[in-house]
Amino acid sequence: xxxxxxxxxxxxxxxxxxxxxxxxxxxxxxxxxxxxxxxxxxxxxxxxxxxxxxxxxxxxxxxxxxxxxxxxxxxxxxxxxxxxxxxxxxxxxxxxxxxxxxxxxxxxxxxxxxxxxxxxxxxxxxxxxxxxxxxxxxxxxxxxxxxxxxxxxxxxxxxxxxxxxxxxxxxxxxxxxxxxxxxxxxxxxxxxxxxxxxxxxxxxxxxxxxxxxxxxxxxxxxxxxxxxxxxxxxxxxxxxxxxxxxxxxxxxxxxxxxxxxxxxxxxxxxxxxxxxxxxxxxxxxxxxxxxxxxxxxxxxxxxxxxxxxxxxxxxxxxxxxxxxxxxxxxxxxxxxxxxxxxxxxxxxxxxxxxxxxxxxxxxxxxxxxxxxxxxxxxxxxxxxxxxxxxxxxxxxxxxxxxxxxxxxxxxxxxxxxxxxxxxxxxxxxxxxxxxxxxxxxxxxxxxxxxxxxxxxxxxxxxxxxxxxxxxxxxxxxxxxxxxx
Amino acid sequence: xxxxxxxxxxxxxxxxxxxxxxxxxxxxxxxxxxxxxxxxxxxxxxxxxxxxxxxxxxxxxxxxxxxxxxxxxxxxxxxxxxxxxxxxxxxxxxxxxxxxxxxxxxxxxxxxxxxxxxxxxxxxxxxxxxxxxxxxxxxxxxxxxxxxxxxxxxxxxxxxxxxxxxxxxxxxxxxxxxxxxxxxxxxxxxxxxxxxxxxxxxxxxxxxxxxxxxxxxxxxxxxxxxxxxxxxxxxxxxxxxxxxxxxxxxxxxxxxxxxxxxxxxxxxxxxxxxxxxxxxxxxxxxxxxxxxxxxxxxxxxxxxxxxxxxxxxxxxxxxxxxxxxxxxxxxxxxxxxxxxxxxxxxxxxxxxxxxxxxxxxxxxxxxxxxxxxxxxxxxxxxxxxxxxxxxxxxxxxxxxxxxxxxxxxxxxxxxxxxxxxxxxxxxxxxxxxxxxxxxxxxxxxx
Numbered sequence: 006x007x008x009x010x011x012x013x014x015x016x017x018x019x020x021x022x023x024x025x026x027x028x029x030x031x032x033x034x035x036x037x038x039x040x041x042x043x044x045x046x047x048x049x050x051x052x053x054x055x056x057x058x059x060x061x062x063x064x065x066x067x068x069x070x071x072x073x074x075x076x077x078x079x080x081x082x083x084x085x086x087x088x089x090x091x092x093x094x095x096x097x098x099x100x101x102x103x104x105x106x107x108x109x110x111x112x113x114x115x116x117x118x119x120x121x122x123x124x125x126x127x128x129x130x131x132x133x134x135x136x137x138x139x140x141x142x143x144x145x146x147x148x149x150x151x152x153x154x155x156x157x158x159x160x161x162x163x164x165x166x167x168x169x170x171x172x173x174x175x176x177x178x179x180x181x182x183x184x185x186x187x188x189x190x191x192x193x194x195x196x197x198x199x200x201x202x203x204x205x206x207x208x209x210x211x212x213x214x215x216x217x218x219x220x221x222x223x224x225x226x227x228x229x230x231x232x233x234x235x236x237x238x239x240x241x242x243x244x245x246x247x248x249x250x251x252x253x254x255x256x257x258x259x260x261x262x263x264x265x266x267x268x269x270x271x272x273x274x275x276x277x278x279x280x281x282x283x284x285x286x287x288x289x290x291x292x293x294x295x296x297x298x299x300x301x302x303x304x305x306x307x308x309x310x311x312x313x314x315x316x317x318x319x320x321x322x323x324x325x326x327x328x329x330x331x332x333x334x335x336x337x338x339x340x341x342x343x344x345x346x347x348x349x350x351x352x353x354x355x356x357x358x359x360x361x362x363x364x365x366x367x368x369x370x371x372x373x374x375x376x377x378x379x380x381x382x383x384x385x386x387x388x389x390x391x392x393x394x395x396x397x398x399x400x401x402x403x404x405x406x407x408x409x410x411x412x413x414x415x416x417x418x419x420x421x422x423x424x425x426x427x428x429x430x431x432x433x434x435x436x437x438x439x440x441x442x443x444x445x446x447x448x449x450x451x452x453x454x455x456x457x458x459x460x461x462x463x464x465x466x467x468x469x470x471x472x473x474x475x476x477x478x479x480x481x482x483x484x485x486x487x488x489x
Numbered sequence: 490x491x492x493x494x495x496x497x498x499x500x501x502x503x504x505x506x507x508x509x510x511x512x513x514x515x516x517x518x519x520x521x522x523x524x525x526x527x528x529x530x531x532x533x534x535x536x537x538x539x540x541x542x543x544x545x546x547x548x549x550x551x552x553x554x555x556x557x558x559x560x561x562x563x564x565x566x567x568x569x570x571x572x573x574x575x576x577x578x579x580x581x582x583x584x585x586x587x588x589x590x591x592x593x594x595x596x597x598x599x600x601x602x603x604x605x606x607x608x609x610x611x612x613x614x615x616x617x618x619x620x621x622x623x624x625x626x627x628x629x630x631x632x633x634x635x636x637x638x639x640x641x642x643x644x645x646x647x648x649x650x651x652x653x654x655x656x657x658x659x660x661x662x663x664x665x666x667x668x669x670x671x672x673x674x675x676x677x678x679x680x681x682x683x684x685x686x687x688x689x690x691x692x693x694x695x696x697x698x699x700x701x702x703x704x705x706x707x708x709x710x711x712x713x714x715x716x717x718x719x720x721x722x723x724x725x726x727x728x729x730x731x732x733x734x735x736x737x738x739x740x741x742x743x744x745x746x747x748x749x750x751x752x753x754x755x756x757x758x759x760x761x762x763x764x765x766x767x768x769x770x771x772x773x774x775x776x777x778x779x780x781x782x783x784x785x786x787x788x789x790x791x792x793x794x795x796x797x798x799x800x801x802x803x804x805x806x807x808x809x810x811x812x813x814x815x816x817x818x819x820x821x822x823x824x825x826x827x828x829x830x831x832x833x834x835x836x837x838x839x840x841x842x843x844x845x846x847x848x849x850x851x852x853x854x855x856x857x858x859x860x861x862x863x864x865x866x867x868x869x870x871x872x873x874x875x876x877x878x879x880x881x882x883x884x885x886x887x888x889x890x891x892x893x894x895x896x897x898x899x900x901x902x903x904x905x906x907x908x909x910x911x912x913x914x915x916x917x918x919x920x921x922x923x924x925x926x927x928x929x930x931x932x933x934x935x
Contacts, residue, residue, distance in 0.1 A: 062756070065590035070564040071581045073574070087543040093550060093569050109620070110544050142588040165757050201757050201869065210758065210869045250874070252897065252933035253726040283537070285644050285679055287686065363549065400864040402876070406644075406679055406688035407718075409893050411863035411876035433865035433895050435876040485865065485874040485895025487931040489727060 013133055014124055017178040017188035021051040021075075025095040029122065032180040035097065036119045038104025039081045040182050043114025046082040046343070047107070048181035050320060051095060052362040057137050058171040061149035064157075078362035081107040082344060083114070091363045122186035127324035130308055130315045131218035133190030135174040139222035145170055148230045152198050155234035162245065163238055164208075165201040168230070170194075172221050179322035183343075187322030193313065193469060194221045195457065198233040202241035211241025212415075215456025219311045240397065240416055243428045250417065250432035250486025256389045257434060257482040258420065260396035261382075262453035265472035268303055269373050269461065270401040270410040271438040272296075276330050276338070277463075278345035278356075278368040280405050287408030287438060288336065296336045297442035300378050303331040305340055307355055307371035313457040314372035314471035321357040321366055328354045330373075331442075342368045360466035370461060374473030378448025382476040385447045387423040393484055394418045394425055395434070408438040433485040441479060449476030494530045496613065496668045500654045503528060504666055506570050507658040510554050513579045515660065519556035519586070521597050522579075523659035525793070526552040526570055531651025534623040536631055538643055541624055547651070556582045560591040597794070598816030598826055603663040604791035604798070611784045613668035614697035616650045623648045626674060626704045633708030634678045639716045644677040644688060646708065650698070663795040672698045676711040682719045689714035689860075694917045696784060714859075717880075721892035723935035724881055730855035730908075731896055731930045732848055732882070735915035737861055738925035742776065744900055745769075746833055747868055749803060749811075751818020760871035760901060761809065769904050770807040773840055777802040780834035787919035793831035801827050836920040842912035848926045850885035851909060856932055857882055858896060871900035894934035903927050 018029050027035070032049060039047035053075035060068040076093035077100065088110030092099035140148075152168040172194040179187050197214030213236035215229060224230075259267060272288075280286035288296065297303075307316045307325030316325040321343050330338050341349070342357030345368055358369035386394065394417065401412030413433045418425045454473035461470040507524040514522035528550040535542045552575060553566035563586030565578045631646035652670040657663075675692035691711040693702035733741060745761075753759035761769075770776075780798035782788050792798050794816045802810050814822070815830035849857070862876035874897040881888045898906075911923030 065592065066588070067590055067592040067595065068562060068564065069585045069589050070566070071585060072566045073577070074568040076568065085537075086541055089543060090546040092548070106546050110541065146588060146590075167756070203757065208757065208760070208762075208869055210867075250897075252895070252931050254933075254935070283644065284642060285686070285688065363547065365543065365545065402862045402864075404688065404862070406686045407892065408685070409862070409876070409878070411865070411895075413863050413865035413874065430870070430872050431865065431867055431874065432897065433863050433874040433876055435862070435893055435895050437893060483723075483893065483895060483933050485876070485897045485931075485933050487874075487897045487899075489931070 013190060014188045016133065016190060017176050020176045021053055021095060021178050027095065027097060031097065033119050035100035035104065036180060036182055038101045039079050039107050040117055040119055041081065041108030042116050043083050043111035044081045044108050045117060046182055048080050048179060048321065049100065050078040050362050051178040052076065052175065054173055054175040055137065056173045058169065059145050059149060061153055061168040064153050066146045066149055074361065076362045077103065079103040079107045080365065081110055083111040085348060086110050087365065089365050119182045120184035122180055123184050125185060125187035125318055125322050125324065127318050130317045130325060131192065131311045134192050134220060136192035136194045136220045137172045137174055139220040140225060144225060148225055152230040152234040155231045156198060156200050156238050159235055159238040160202065160242060162202040162204040163200050164203045168198045170196050177320065179320065181322060185322040187318045189318050192218050192220065194219065194224060196224050196229045196233060198237040200237045200241050202245055204245050207245055209241050209244035211237040211239065211244060213237040213240065214458050217311045217313050217457040218315055243416060247428040247430045249488045250429035251484055251488050252486040254481050254483050256392035257479045257484065258385055258389060258392065258394045259477045261449065261451045261476050262473060263455040264395060264398055265374055265455065265474035266398055266401045266412050268375055268474060269370060269472050270403040270412055271436065271441050272303055272331065273370045273373045274403050275405045275408065275438055276340060278339045278341040278349060281339050282345045282349050286405045291336050294336055295334050296439050297331050297334040298445040299334045300448050301331055301334050301442060301445055302376040303373065304329050304376065305356065305370055305373045309372050312372050312454065312471045313459065313469045314370065316355065316371060319355045319357045320359045321353065323353045323355040323357065325355045325371065340368045340370065342366055358468045360468060364466045367463060369463060369468055370470050372454065372471035374454060375475065377450050377452035377475045380447045380449050382449045382451050385449055385476050385478050386420060386425065388447065388478065389420045390422055392420045393429070394420050399431065403438065409435065410438055411435045429486065435483045435485060441482060444480045445477055446480045447478040451475045494652060496652060496654055499528050500666055500668060503570065503654055503656045504664060506552060506575050507656050507664065509572065510552065510575050510579055511658060511660055513576060514554065514556050517579060517583055519558055519583060521557040521660045523555050523597060524552065525657050527653060527655040529651055529653030531649060532620065532623060533647060533649040534620060534627050535645050535647040536624060536627045537645035539628065542645060544620055552578060554578050554582045556586050557596055558586045560593055560595050561586045561589045562592065562595045563589060594817055594820035597659050597661060598796050600661040602796045602826065603661055604665060604795060606797060607665060607790045610781065610788040610790065612696050612788050613652065614670045615652045616672055616698040618650055623650065630674055630676050630704035630708040633705035634676050634712040637709060637712035639680055640678050640712050641681045642679045644679060646676040648674045657791065657793065657795055659795050665791040665795060667789060670696055672701060674701060674704060674707055676708045678711050678715045680715045680719055684720065687715060687718040689718055696786065718878065718890050721878065721890035723893050724856055724891040724932055725935060726933050728929050729932055730852045731927050732852055732855065732857045733925045733927065734859045735911065735913055735923050737858060738922045739915065739918060739920040740861065741925060742836055742920050742922060744866055745904065746813055749809065749813050751812060751814040751822060753868060754812060755818055755821035758869050760869065764809050765812065767809055768807045769809050770804055770907055772807040774804060774807050774907060775802060775839040776804040776836060778833045778836050782835050785835045787834040789834055792828045794826065796826055796828045796830065798828045798834060834919065838910060838922050840910045842923060843909050845911050845913050845924060848909050848911050848924055849882055852882055852926055853885055854883050856880065856891060857887065873898050873900050873903065891934065894932055896930045896932055898930040903930065
């Protein structure tokens, strides 16, 4: 991969600063306003995004929308204190006003100087392009109509088809008092199909989708419209046959890929730097201890090419990296932004993320996954006499303090005597993070990443993420079905 | 607040931008157009362990334009409502409308339905609060919580205060605008025993700062909630009654409203398709909305189509009396709008209310649920399976905390199985309800 730092900075400067009469040199003065008395770090985060969305329903693209968002967020730090203000105008006046407001968090102490900006060198993890421009409106509509035709032709029980195509062209530029100067152009696209199937008075939904940081034209070239349409119908038909799920504790086998939200919830959030600095995570103070079975290795990896959760640089200008979190069952790393890394005496790990210029950055996950083991997935299923095999999920949540987490299956099956039998209705699985990771007893050799659909929410901020894992067996987890 | 917010000036500015967008759309060839615009300003202060942690000043604006050309539609929006931006948004919306397909149901709501009664509903109560005063309140709230014996640490107390203006206008000549405010104070605390840490919180929220609970009361209540969770065990697996705390009962009302929303119905994505008139709840239960209630959380005289809002009854004597429809979803279903573009406003329950103690007594043995986790609600089938925490109840009395379990059932069966509503009404949100006692659900624990 080549370094695109210089071009990226020039492009970002043209798109973000020039329209408001600013340039890179003017940012030192802008930052000066935020470096008030007693402030030991300040940063400016410029962002502009162009979002486009097309929706098909009833065989017709009846709705499409376009959104332009942008502005500058100014943050001033003093010890553990943070002052923050933002403006949707990018101009010298806006920098002065928001800077002084953010700096108001403390009013005494020495005034520190702004270090000269040095452009961050980082490898590009995706092409810095406008992903929306590669396809014409007619091409986009044709893709959506193809999904509709394929889904309706797949089975007579398909009653409703909706499909959507969306993309964001996002440009960011960060300038911080520690000399950081970094820019990034982040494409993000996604295609989704959702169907309702009706048969014998029953009604079920199936859905499928995916995407990443690449041009929309790749979605067409990869023929995702046809693939996701068939997959959505398949899932709806499976769910039409589903019986009530069992209730209680039992072995659970998770399929590869998207079920990796187990790791996101059970482990990931608990290893974010802010919760550990404050001691509010169930994993706090456990560095170097065993927190999972032997063989369990979990990483957070922003460097994967073109993935939804990847970042060439994070929202503080730190290059994205691959951070080992758990190695062979031992807790080895936290995910850090600059504030929490500094207060914990650690290094930032490129995990600072924010929903937009109007939100404060926090330590967040990127692509979080478990590395492959050596078990044959077929042997994993054979080892279970009665349990659940879950292959798709709707979402999850964690209480990082108690460690309790849930995730809700949207496609699952009974395992009886080592064989997959009837599909079961969606059920929530609940466990305790550290305990559940200790119950991982078999790890498949079939590591997969998800298709690119994840959104992670934390303190009201949503950011795109990826997950992944091989087929996994947990010896015991509570399954929230309705049958005793 | 340190940033001045002149609500009247902002309102006048947004109204002029909305008119500008309508004029421009007409000039550029749109046959009909609608515009939503808003500006919000606020301050948020959070403290932790007796120190200020963050001070955030927010100022958000936005404008969204939808144009109609024949039966085709295009939408565009921007976070900047400046004149240049308004022009760009209108042009983009029109460009999109050249590509979208014809939709016989598209278009504005009928002109005759536009709201004409536009009273001041008394929902704008700015709080002239300095950062220092906001900090002081948050610190007092947190200190009261941390002062309770057994609290280990604090994850912080936060005060937020904001006000804003929203405008909706369309090419029928309707223009409605409304100023509003919202203030809240919350506290999140941590306690620990030999089994590990627990967290819980409490909050107060109101349109008028004078209606907020005392800062100390919020902190102390957060402490009591947190301490009460220590020593949680898993309940036994089995079928039993479940009592939903008021905050969670309002979630059940929310699931019902999602299922009778026009969008879910015309997409056949609801377990309540074609059920108008059917008995869904016991006869003694009714549910309606009061959009014109003075000073309430979701009050508005007009909906997001500009249609006059009205007191709808959705459940009458247990039966599904009305769907919740916008102009568009109504056309898709061959019905009339119910003035619910943007949702229901100020939902209120009508039922015989019982004390929490009486409900526990009636339950006998079961779980009182005070927290739910995850998204395990399927609106298409009504299937319900969620993670939970709360208390074990035996002989009508709370025995001990329970955690790491699920409750599962189907919303339709749960609604039929509603056996009592509590008098412990939570009035902080747009939905007001007390606890709900459901006769039987599957509890999966140890």
